[in-house]
Amino acid sequence: MNGELANIKKWVVFYPVYINSKKTVAEGRRISTAKACENPTCAEISDCCNHLKLVNAIEIDKAYPRDFMQRGRVRVQLRKEDGTLCNPAISSRKQLMLHVAELVPRHPGRNKKQEAPSSSSTSTAGTSQSKKGGRKKR
Template identity: 70%
Template sequence: MDGGCGDLRSTIKKWNVIYPVYLNSKKTVAEGRRIAAAKACPDPTCIEIADCCSHLKIPHAVELDKAYPRDFFQVGRVRVQLKKDDGSPVNPAIKTTMCTIPVIHSFSSSSRTLVIGFSMAPLSCSPSV
């Protein structure tokens, strides 16, 4: 009894995988980073990558129970659908995984900056007169 999810799971298995290690500026190329350290961001999470995919309107699925094969302490990955069943790209601007990673990085680093900027602002409960 798989509850009707068997077809969805088999479809998702064909999607491309993005591990957060691919974008981590604290990792070396030997440890799994796939883009330049200057373009990478420190300690990205699967949720941040999924938010970026949502913003780019790329179908994605977060798998928090999976681990990076080279380092089992790095848990979580994101599967992204870059091509439809007929082979045409979902987003014409993004055709391969290596095109996806820099775009996700740029959105992730800018959103992280905004979050950090807002969280460090002092809170004032009284109105200024």
């Protein structure tokens, strides 16, 4: 197990804030807002890395230095011990961020959460409020 921990230290560190479209570059975002996704979690990033066939480990006790209230980071193995790439399509940290940011919005857990409440609440809330407001003013 001690050898495993030494290997993890060499893996790439991936904080969710790196691909969060809600954050600014000063707050830690590392890719453009057009390619970033909204509020990714460590679990979603880990699942996306698994989908890309990359070995990863979630470190839930770690925090991003600029925003220490946001807990968790993911360690990802880009290269094997002999230096060869684990996934030939991803050769750098930046490519990893872009691939994961593309996959997170299509995450199965995320689709259910965002689509159902946003579509139903906006359509019903907008029409009912405008009607009520109109009656009171008359």
